Amino acid sequence: MTIEKGRAFLMKIGDGGDPENFSVIGGMRSTSLRLANELVDVTHKGSSGWRELLSGAGIRHMSLGGSGIFTNSDSEQVMQAKALEATLDSYRIIFESGDSFTGRFQMTTLEYAGDYNGERTYNIALESSGPITFAAAE
Template structure:
């Protein structure tokens, strides 16, 4: 497990574009919070067979509430202009709330409260509360990559014959990088998906170390070795 920086709790405002909408960070926020709550519906009933006994409170969730609040320095710009049009018009807009280490909540939002503040000196400040205006879609943040089936090598271990790295199976949808090795030692700049053995490799075994990386982290897995490299 890893700690998450609070400044990475973000709200991204959609520009309303079609067919592809672009989302940009709401700038200037210094303090922020994202609340996930539900109203409590009281379902408490007394014991019909012993109505004088103490009553155990029971309940169930009712209407869910999703609110993002933030405050900071008001920074004029394109994203703020889009937002302020929705604030003035009291209209619904698309936004994404990014919770680091958790995931993204995306869907329709409205500005339920927006306030400017300022003094004689200093920058103008703002505070805002955004409330979900409909169901939100949640996309979990991908965990760090993990290898579940080791990499392998396709091809014949012979001088002049191309060897190809097979990534195996991974969790976390990573992007891959490669490092070929001779006898367990890195082969210089051999960092492509393929490698062609040279005369200096004759008699040695070749392996490939594959590193999978995503936004959360990285992991490395190494293939089994080839047969000893043969002469051409």
């Protein structure tokens, strides 16, 4: 496995078209992805004293996050509109290797900040709705 650069870990927002085109969200400096699987505990009185889990059960979800410098790019304007509308939209996370995750997400947080002697920044958080697809690099 090759070490990958963080700057090549990109979040893209879909345009809603058919076929859908994805654009990198402008100004982003950090990107994060969290894939979570809810546990279903089936431990009972007859168990060995160790927790037992039900394989394949529970709710799976993906959380995306990012932060960056506000550049007023088209993708940032779309991102702001999506946050105001609270809609489900397509996003893609792509790694330097070309592997990617694609799915529908709702933007749950859009935060802007700016220090007196600094640049305007943003932080975003997104939560998945429905299945997430993984595509390995070709």
